[in-house]
Amino acid sequence: MTSTPLPDxxxxxxxxxxxxxxxxxxxxxxxDRPIGWWLLYxxxxxxxxxxxxxxTHWPLLLWMLLGAIAMRGAGCVYNDIVDRDLxxxxxxxxxxxxxxxxxxLKAAWGWLLALCLIGLVVLVQLNLVAALIAIAxxxxxxxxxxxxxxxxWPQVWLGLVFSWGxxxxxxxxxxxxxxxxxxxxxxxxxxxxxYDTIYALQDxxxxxxxxxxxxxxxxxxxxxxxxxxxxxxxxxxWGGAIWLVRPDWVAVMALLPVAAHLAWQVLALRPADPQxxxxxxxxxxxxxxxxxxxxxxxxxxx
Numbered sequence: 001m002t003s004t005p006l007p008d009x010x011x012x013x014x015x016x017x018x019x020x021x022x023x024x025x026x027x028x029x030x031x032d033r034p035i036g037w038w039l040l041y042x043x044x045x046x047x048x049x050x051x052x053x054x055x056t057h058w059p060l061l062l063w064m065l066l067g068a069i070a071m072r073g074a075g076c077v078y079n080d081i082v083d084r085d086l087x088x089x090x091x092x093x094x095x096x097x098x099x100x101x102x103x104x105l106k107a108a109w110g111w112l113l114a115l116c117l118i119g120l121v122v123l124v125q126l127n128l129v130a131a132l133i134a135i136a137x138x139x140x141x142x143x144x145x146x147x148x149x150x151x152x153w154p155q156v157w158l159g160l161v162f163s164w165g166x167x168x169x170x171x172x173x174x175x176x177x178x179x180x181x182x183x184x185x186x187x188x189x190x191x192x193x194x195y196d197t198i199y200a201l202q203d204x205x206x207x208x209x210x211x212x213x214x215x216x217x218x219x220x221x222x223x224x225x226x227x228x229x230x231x232x233x234x235x236x237x238w239g240g241a242i243w244l245v246r247p248d249w250v251a252v253m254a255l256l257p258v259a260a261h262l263a264w265q266v267l268a269l270r271p272a273d274p275q276x277x278x279x280x281x282x283x284x285x286x287x288x289x290x291x292x293x294x295x296x297x298x299x300x301x302x
Contacts, residue, residue: 024097025111028080029073035282036076039195041068042288043188044165049295050184050245053173060125060172064165067122074115075141075161081108082145090206130172137164149211152218155196156189163188180244187237194230194262195284197223198269201277223271231262238291242298251301254294261287 015023015032030036044064048054054061080087080098087099097103103111123131140161147154163185170181177185193215200207200216201223207214219226239252265283270276 024102025107028077028097028103028108028111029115030076031073035285037065037069037072038285038288039192040072040162040165041065042292043163043185044068044169045292046184046188046295047166047169047181048173049292049299050180050241051170051173052299053169054296054299057173060169063122063125064169067119068165070115070118070122074112074119075144077108077112077115078141079145081105081112086210086212089210090203090212092203092206126168126172127175129175130168133171133177134164134168137161137168140164148213150213152213153193153215154213155193155200155215158196159189159192162192178244180241183237183241183244187234187241190230190233190237191262191284191287194227194234195265195281195287197227197230198265198277199281201271202274224266224269227269228263228266231259231266234262235259238294242295246298246301251298254297255291258287258290258294261290 015026018026026032041064044067045061048057048060048064080096083093084096084098084105087093087096093099098105098108123134126134140157144154144157144161147157151157166185166188167177167181170177170184174181197215197219200214203212203214204216206212207217215226216223235255235258238255242252242255245251261283265280265287269280
């Protein structure tokens, strides 16, 4: 059997230049959907910037980008291994390589190992404290695919996982994670909950049919205020992190562009439109860039 790119694929051109036998593995690791590794990478870049490591630790920007690509791919492969039966019952995901039979379970485990080995190369670039923090995330990653079966808020768990790079990167620069780093991490968690709730709007009907839980289903008609509340927490926590690094209201105002972008997402969100949630979700790549610029300005100024 063959797998087909999902409706939200972004880079069909990449798939077209790969040998036919490699395409299902690229799809399995979501290489056709780079938004995922951007969102995993941004918290790493935030911490490097706000901790003052953009110049002194600049190689980590590249190493962590490689790590984000590899480990996001590994996480997707693991998620599909666990969810292969559920994926086959949901319209948007039944074309995934494992669910469709394009990749065997044994081959998927082998691909997962290969991606983890790339992550190991990145791991050895870190100091001991940062490396230990990174390793600690594996328990959260392993548990994530099961959260949608036992809680209405799997997005909270995803927030813990996708934001973990902020703790790793801050420790890589400073050797510890101060309160500012914890606030940065907390703000990233709230951001992830918000944007992944938007993403989950695409699957509300299918999720209801197969019994998958999500924050989008839990919030129902209150999705817009729910996401808005998450984004308010995001800006508040990020502002607190900046204040602890540089107690100056001008520094905190560097967050105004990203705050305006997140407000636009909420106000312009059309939950019932099949295309709009995906577009708003993808726009968080730009929101992430705006936040990074804010943290970079503050970190370099300090």
